[in-house]
Amino acid sequence: MKPIITADSLTMHFRRCDALRGVDLQIEPGTVFALLGENGAGKTTLIRILTGYQAPSSGSCRVCGLDPTRDPLGVRRQIGYVSDSPALYDWMTVSQIGGFTASFYDDRFRDHFNESVRRYEIDPAQRIRNLSRGQRAKVALSLALSHDPALLIMDEPTSGLDPKVRRNFLESMIDRAATGRTVFLASHQISEVERVADTVAIMHQGQICLTAPLSELRESFFHVVIDVEDPLRTLPPLPSPAEMLSEETEGRQRQWIVRHLDPSMVSMLREAAGVIDVRHRVATLEEVFIACTSSDFATSSAEVLS
Numbered sequence: 456m457k458p459i460i461t462a463d464s465l466t467m468h469f470r471r472c473d474a475l476r477g478v479d480l481q482i483e484p485g486t487v488f489a490l491l492g493e494n495g496a497g498k499t500t501l502i503r504i505l506t507g508y509q510a511p512s513s514g515s516c517r518v519c520g521l522d523p524t525r526d527p528l529g530v531r532r533q534i535g536y537v538s539d540s541p542a543l544y545d546w547m548t549v550s551q552i553g554g555f556t557a558s559f560y561d562d563r564f565r566d567h568f569n570e571s572v573r574r575y576e577i578d579p580a581q582r583i584r585n586l587s588r589g590q591r592a593k594v595a596l597s598l599a600l601s602h603d604p605a606l607l608i609m610d611e612p613t614s615g616l617d618p619k620v621r622r623n624f625l626e627s628m629i630d631r632a633a634t635g636r637t638v639f640l641a642s643h644q645i646s647e648v649e650r651v652a653d654t655v656a657i658m659h660q661g662q663i664c665l666t667a668p669l670s671e672l673r674e675s676f677f678h679v680v681i682d683v684e685d686p687l688r689t690l691p692p693l694p695s696p697a698e699m700l701s702e703e704t705e706g707r708q709r710q711w712i713v714r715h716l717d718p719s720m721v722s723m724l725r726e727a728a729g730v731i732d733v734r735h736r737v738a739t740l741e742e743v744f745i746a747c748t749s750s751d752f753a754t755s756s757a758e759v760l761s
């Protein structure tokens with residue numbers, strides 16, 4: 456199946472920083488794709504380029520078969536987009552903003568929108584400026600979803616939502632993917648990403664440093680603790696295909712996050728000179744995220760893991 460989003464060596468230079476430094480992406484239709492990154496990693500910049508609000512400095516991308524730089528309106532007609540700070544016309548009522556947005560889409564939009572705000576228990580006669588942050592987020596979600604887009608792109612969509620609504624919303628994203636639609640969400644919330652994503656990409660300083668199916672992330676990354684006799688002891692390097700994401704030393708203990716660790720490597724470490732004990736367990740997504748976004752990993756990783 457053709458990817459619904461592709462990005463090829465996207466860069467974005469601003470006057471004071473390089474927000475994107477060669478981003479490659481391929482997102483399959485019918486999946487929930489989560490982009491995780493710390494503040495300032497470049498998530499919003501990438502989304503603005505994919506939705507045609509910003510032209511990249513170099514590189515190219517395609518969204519739903521279109522080039523967002525050349526045909527931003529064509530892309531936006533096909534997708535639903537929720538920005539991290541939705542710009543809604545404050546002076547309109549909820550019903551008016553639904554009617555206004557409905558004029559860009561087919562007849563079903565209005566009914567879907569009314570049904571959505573009713574489910575969220577929002578008064579359609581309420582002015583947007585009088586809504587709480589969470590209620591605004593619900594209106595923004597209703598606007599983005601009411602034309603039933605093949606691709607939904609969301610930047611921190613659940614900020615402002617209470618836990619119950621957040622949970623229902625995330626579950627509805629899984630249902631969307633099950634019907635062949637695609638969801639792209641950018642987030643810092645590791646727990647919500649773990650709940651819904653099929654594929655996770657971790658972004659750090661304008662680069663995607665890791666892309667993997669969530670199932671693989673849960674199985675092939677390990678937290679390894681090695682007790683050594685002497686804190687200065689050098690340990691043997693792990694053979695291929697193991698990849699070391701991070702290493703921390705505290706006294707006579709080393710802690711590693713390693714991808715593709717196998718039992719023979721653990722035995723080799725146990726037998727190495729000066730090693731007292733080796734323990735390992737599957738790493739959490741949070742540990743993998745911290746390892747990928749530590750500056751050590753960023754500066755030492757010559758090639759992007761994928």
Ligand SMILES: Nc1ncnc2c1ncn2[C@@H]1O[C@H](COP(=O)(O)OP(=O)(O)OP(=O)(O)O)[C@@H](O)[C@H]1O
Nearest residue numbers: 469470472474492493494495496497498499500501
């Ligand atoms: N219009 C702009 N002009 C100059 N610099 C910008 C502009 N937009 C973004 N940046 C810079 O680009 C970098 C990436 O910003 P971006 O908003 O994409 O990060 P983010 O991952 O979405 O962060 P957050 O999670 O905090 O929203 C930051 O250093 C930011 O200061």
